[in-house]
Amino acid sequence: MQPTTVTLARPESRTIPYRWATPGQHAQAVLWVTQQLHTHFPTLSVAEFTQAFHAFQPDLWEDCNDLWLDYADLVRLTQRLAHSPLVPDLDPPIYCADAHYLADVLDYYHRVAIELKTEMKAGAQLPVRRLESFIEQLAIGNSVVERVRRETRSQAVAHDPQAAADFGD
Template sequence: MPHCFTLPAPPVRVRLPYCQATAAQRALAVDYLQQRLAAHFPTLRVSSWPAALADHQPDLWLRGSAVALAETDLIQLAQHLAAAPELPVLDPPLYGLPALHLAQYTLQCSELAVWALAEVAAGATACGPRLYALLRRLAHPSPLAEQVVQAWCWNLASAPPLVPGIPGAPPRPDSAEIEHLLGRLKSPESSCAGNGAGTRLLPKNSFSWPAAWLDR
């Protein structure tokens, strides 16, 4: 009669708070972190890896004797390690595709806002302070988003696709027309919200929209 072998069940994955981990388990977590991210930061000091874990104190995930970290913690640790003071600061900076997509989304929000601003101004003499502050903030594009878009070569065949634009010619963000429309909407209560534009990282009107963006 044949023998039936039952395979043992794989070890259960157990969450362990970092503060309860032993020195050996924390060392294994450092090894895991280096295995996953060392290629990203080849010049990082050896002492920076355990220091990052000690600062972040993520939960450790145990499966038998193996120690791992959750993907969300790895993402946060990657950002933390990327800001290490010994790493070189790239000048000029590099912006990846995720940053570009976020910048395009932000600038399209500004494009939508100036269209909405004209519609609101056409049907109202004033608006509440929160709506006014929102429209004013969105009607002034993020300087960082502008920098990211400017950094890409849009005349190349390999350039990323542009986000869909709105047909027609909306008022230019930061233009005198926008300020005029905002002035029509401003009520006495709106002054308590401030201008809502935030601190600019570039001089006013220093941004020139890429030709490909304007020709959509």
């Protein structure tokens, strides 16, 4: 997930529990959420974002200039929306080129592993070169995977330092 502009909590910011926020603050937060997630859910209207926001009831963050959601709450709201009946199945689904590439790579690895497993179960002599080649491909790694992990790690850690633990830091 790539929010357009997520404001980090600053020393002068304060948390407003959902139940204590005014209707105007709720409306401002819904507009902020809509701006952050519109590219992820292009078919949702502001009314549907409002419905999801009020069902989730996140705390708000405020300073003298802005009102926003904590990054972790924004991620949880995104996950709820993604599994919500409000979001229709897109035909075709929207995936970036990296997602398509990684799906192809995983599908290739899956097919090779199934073929090798079938040969092992049949008691056939394992093609050592093929197995070594497969293991070598896995051991080398993948530059797209590394870039995606690096970019998602930097985004998550920038917005939620606790997220570093999720990436093994």
